Amino acid sequence: MADRPSYRHRAVRAHHSLPSSGQTFVPPSGLTLSHLLLLSTSGTLTELLEACVGEPITIARLSEQRITLSRPDMELDVPSGAEVLDRRVLLCRTSDRRPLVYAASTISCDRLPAALLTELLTTTVPLGRLLVSQGVPTLRRPVGIWTETAGELVDCFGLRSRQEPLLCRAFTLTIAAGASPAMRITEKLPSLDGYVGSAARARAPRGG
Numbered sequence: 001m002a003d004r005p006s007y008r009h010r011a012v013r014a015h016h017s018l019p020s021s022g023q024t025f026v027p028p029s030g031l032t033l034s035h036l037l038l039l040s041t042s043g044t045l046t047e048l049l050e051a052c053v054g055e056p057i058t059i060a061r062l063s064e065q066r067i068t069l070s071r072p073d074m075e076l077d078v079p080s081g082a083e084v085l086d087r088r089v090l091l092c093r094t095s096d097r098r099p100l101v102y103a104a105s106t107i108s109c110d111r112l113p114a115a116l117l118t119e120l121l122t123t124t125v126p127l128g129r130l131l132v133s134q135g136v137p138t139l140r141r142p143v144g145i146w147t148e149t150a151g152e153l154v155d156c157f158g159l160r161s162r163q164e165p166l167l168c169r170a171f172t173l174t175i176a177a178g179a180s181p182a183m184r185i186t187e188k189l190p191s192l193d194g195y196v197g198s199a200a201r202a203r204a205p206r207g208g
Contacts (some may be wrong), residue, residue: 016129033100044128045187046091049100053093058124060097062088074144074174077180078108085109090156091126099156102166103127112173113184121127127185136175143170143184150190157190166190 010162031066064087084106084206105127109117119130131138147165154162166188172181 008010041055044132045101046126046128049091049192053100056095057091057100058094059092059094059126059127060099062090062114065122071104073184075181075184076106076108082108087120098158100192101187102153102156103188104186105183108113108180109185111179137177138198139174139177141172141174141181143172145169148188153188159190164190 001163046057064085066083067086069078069080069084070080072078073082076084078084087105087107089103089105091103094101096149107120111145112120113134113136116130116134116136119125119134120127123130125133130136146168148168149162149166150157150159150166153159153166154164157166167190168186169186170184170186172184174180175182
């Protein structure tokens with residue numbers, strides 16, 4: 001079996017399929033430590049964030065609405081006129097509700113197990129943790145990795161400028177083998193290097 005491509009190569013290939021407006025691929029040399037950690041994880045973002053900040057992660061809902069597609073969604077294999085759930089949340093530190101990640105999801109509800117959909121709409125548990133706790137097997141397919149300026153998210157993240165870069169990644173999740181994807185998720189985050197350093201110092205043993 002051939003070796004799996006590195007995440008760096010995967011990021012380059014994925015970028016070519018993305019719209020170019022307002023999005024720029026960042027070479028590995030331009031990524032921060034926390035961004036490299038994000039690119040290297042094949043698991044849920046929740047676990048990585050908790051390792052970075054040293055505490056549990058919760059979500060804050062921004063919006064949830066059912067919308068009717070005006071054109072087909074090719075990545076989800078959903079036709080024009082179909083109804084999907086548009087969901088936007090923030091992944092936050094539990095202690096002070098400080099936003100760490102903005103996540104937008106387009107979900108084909110009839111492709112989700114009923115119990116998972118109910119939990120998704122009613123709890124503050126991050127999606128990744130819900131999938132693990134319910135033992136739902138998923139297949140993740142990368143759609144793209146890029147950067148864009150913070151823009152309207154500047155105040156959300158407490159950044160100094162609308163021009164500060166956010167690392168973004170998009171992927172689809174398929175629930176059942178051989179089925180069409182159940183959702184597409186886009187995650188956007190600023191550098192978390194300050195959290196990585198502080199969490200590491202907090203865990204380090206103190207001298208006597």
